[in-house]
Amino acid sequence: MSHRHLILAYVFTWVVQLGYAGFLTRKWFALRKAQREFPTYLDTVE
Amino acid sequence: MNPHSNGAVRFPAQNGLKTNISFGNILALAWTALTVGLLVQGFRQAMFIAPTEATMGEIYRIFYYHLASAWLTFLFFLISFLASVVYLSARRSNPLRALGADALALASAEMGVVFCTVVLMQGTLWARPVWGIWWTWDERLTTTLLLWLIYSSYLLLRRFAAGPQMQTLAAVLAIFGYADVPIVYFSTRWWRTQHPSPVIGGGPDSGLDPRMWTAVWWNLAAWLAWGILLMTLRYRMERKRQLIEQHAALRALEASLEPVAESGSESGSENGNNGPERGQR
Numbered sequence: 555m556s557h558r559h560l561i562l563a564y565v566f567t568w569v570v571q572l573g574y575a576g577f578l579t580r581k582w583f584a585l586r587k588a589q590r591e592f593p594t595y596l597d598t599v600e
Numbered sequence: 601m602n603p604h605s606n607g608a609v610r611f612p613a614q615n616g617l618k619t620n621i622s623f624g625n626i627l628a629l630a631w632t633a634l635t636v637g638l639l640v641q642g643f644r645q646a647m648f649i650a651p652t653e654a655t656m657g658e659i660y661r662i663f664y665y666h667l668a669s670a671w672l673t674f675l676f677f678l679i680s681f682l683a684s685v686v687y688l689s690a691r692r693s694n695p696l697r698a699l700g701a702d703a704l705a706l707a708s709a710e711m712g713v714v715f716c717t718v719v720l721m722q723g724t725l726w727a728r729p730v731w732g733i734w735w736t737w738d739e740r741l742t743t744t745l746l747l748w749l750i751y752s753s754y755l756l757l758r759r760f761a762a763g764p765q766m767q768t769l770a771a772v773l774a775i776f777g778y779a780d781v782p783i784v785y786f787s788t789r790w791w792r793t794q795h796p797s798p799v800i801g802g803g804p805d806s807g808l809d810p811r812m813w814t815a816v817w818w819n820l821a822a823w824l825a826w827g828i829l830l831m832t833l834r835y836r837m838e839r840k841r842q843l844i845e846q847h848a849a850l851r852a853l854e855a856s857l858e859p860v861a862e863s864g865s866e867s868g869s870e871n872g873n874n875g876p877e878r879g880q881r
Contacts, residue, residue, distance in 0.1 A: 559659055570721070582837055
């Protein structure tokens with residue numbers, strides 16, 4: 555049983571961390587889309 | 601518009617080599633490669649190289665991820681705490697710095713909650729085979745759960761509350777919420793808990809076998825690099841979102857002023873000039 559728990563703990567860690575990374579990636583693309591809608595102001599600022 | 605600015609790489613160029621690859625992108629790629637390398641090495645050390653523990657056997661290998669995640673939870677909540685202090689102190693005198701601090705507070709709090717979630721779940725999965733129970737209302741476990749709840753409520757506040765006071769309220773919550781971190785850390789010293797003694801400064805019966813430290817440091821470095829990578833990405837996204845929000849507010853202001861501007865400069869509209877030029881905003 556202990557081996558199963560060890561594997562589960564490592565798998566769970568990676569699922570949570572990669573899940574958060576995936577959430578950030580989705581958000582990044584949504585922001586890029588929003589940036590395309592307001593390009594002029596952001597171009598003058600950045 | 602520059603006809604060459606269509607996102608393509610120009611090679612060769614008249615004024616030297618010009619590409620869309622910036623120094624920031626190269627740094628991000630190098631940091632990502634370093635992080636992946638560290639994570640692979642950390643996993644290898646924890647699973648295959650570190651010696652097996654005498655009483656618990658293989659299950660103790662959760663420890664290497666568990667300890668790194670716990671320490672990084674404290675670190676990212678500390679960053680959120682400090683950034684919230686900067687936000688509160690600078691929000692009137694230096695709004696630009698305050699906005700940057702607010703973005704950093706949010707990014708680090710999110711990263712802290714992710715690590716805290718991982719710590720709690722690893723703890724329950726470790727407790728079941730070792731203690732025979734999934735959970736106990738032990739002081740260390742309870743205060744850690746409380747910490748998770750406090751910063752989860754911080755994120756919910758930021759997600760669902762609106763209005764100008766939201767950031768101030770969130771900063772206050774982050775500062776007071778951080779008071780739980782020392783309680784979590786010292787809980788195993790102040791009370792007799794089921795949770796093991798601390799690995800550093802925990803007294804004569806605590807501490808680690810010297811052979812275990814190599815895997816501890818590798819995993820700590822690996823998850824620190826991972827945390828910094830995601831936190832930086834989140835910070836940059838939040839800064840971008842702040843800019844877009846400001847732009848939307850400016851557009852709304854422009855729209856409300858348009859009838860006045862049009863009536864005052866009809867001759868300009870006839871020449872195709874429909875509003876202020878880019879540089880005038």
